[in-house]
Amino acid sequence: MITGSPQMIWYLPFWTLPISTTSRYGSHGAFYRYKTSMGKSLPLFYIYDSYLTSPEAWAHLLTQNGPHSIRNTPYDGVFIALLVEEGHTHDILAAGFDGMYTYFASNGFSFGSSHQNWKAVKNFCDTNNLMFIPSVGPGYIDTSIRPWNNHNTRNRVNGKYYETALQAALTVRPEIVSITSFNEWHEGTQIEKAVPKKTPTRLYLDYLPHQPSLYLELTRRWAEHFIKEKEQWLM
Numbered sequence: 001m002i003t004g005s006p007q008m009i010w011y012l013p014f015w016t017l018p019i020s021t022t023s024r025y026g027s028h029g030a031f032y033r034y035k036t037s038m039g040k041s042l043p044l045f046y047i048y049d050s051y052l053t054s055p056e057a058w059a060h061l062l063t064q065n066g067p068h069s070i071r072n073t074p075y076d077g078v079f080i081a082l083l084v085e086e087g088h089t090h091d092i093l094a095a096g097f098d099g100m101y102t103y104f105a106s107n108g109f110s111f112g113s114s115h116q117n118w119k120a121v122k123n124f125c126d127t128n129n130l131m132f133i134p135s136v137g138p139g140y141i142d143t144s145i146r147p148w149n150n151h152n153t154r155n156r157v158n159g160k161y162y163e164t165a166l167q168a169a170l171t172v173r174p175e176i177v178s179i180t181s182f183n184e185w186h187e188g189t190q191i192e193k194a195v196p197k198k199t200p201t202r203l204y205l206d207y208l209p210h211q212p213s214l215y216l217e218l219t220r221r222w223a224e225h226f227i228k229e230k231e232q233w234l235m
Contacts (some may be wrong), residue, residue, distance in 0.1 A: 019075050034078050043077040050081040051088050055095040061095030083112035089124050093185045093190045105137020105180040115168035122172040136165035137180040138215050141188035148230045166222045173233050191215035
């Protein structure tokens with residue numbers, strides 16, 4: 001399957017997440033749970049900027065023998081850290097996370113978001129029983145809010161950039177691929193329907209000459225391809 005990053009949890013204090021989210025929404029049919037290799041169905045959390053907290057502090061919560069461990073409690077889950085720098089791989093392992101994701105849609109912006117590094121990261125994760133979730137995006141442009149950041153702009157090339165990222169992700173045979181993003185217009189990574197629109201202060205990018213649903217259609221097509229590929233990997 002392909003999943004989008006759950007934006008509602010990004011900036012909440014971590015220690016509130018398993019308790020408040022699971023307590024409030026855990027019994028709802030739409031609450032996403034991931035089935036682990038041990039047969040457990042656990043909530044999956046993406047932790048943005050996880051590197052800002054030390055591995056030692058995370059280990060208190062996320063390792064089996066941590067003094068405040070939530071493992072094997074009603075608030076256990078699958079916790080996915082943000083991989084930015086190469087050294088973060090070892091920090092994530094020491095911290096007790098279950099895996100790592102790359103988030104950023106700009107290929108080359110960070111070690112984690114660089115497609116050329118995904119094979120090595122996947123090998124590291126496989127060796128250490130971690131999940132690797134590469135993040136793909138349709139393009140990137142955030143100069144409306146960060147005028148100095150033009151060098152990280154990535155042109156959509158009528159969908160080719162998105163498909164290149166998806167192919168790079170599937171090449172490393174991940175369990176999950178995350179998408180950045182559904183509707184982050186301010187960073188130009190949205191895949192939701194788009195029509196031409198201009199305001200006195202902003203020009204919204206559209207998908208012309210293609211249909212407004214271009215990126216949703218590409219996502220559907222690649223999701224179907226992903227499912228078929230995974231069936232082959234398991235044979």
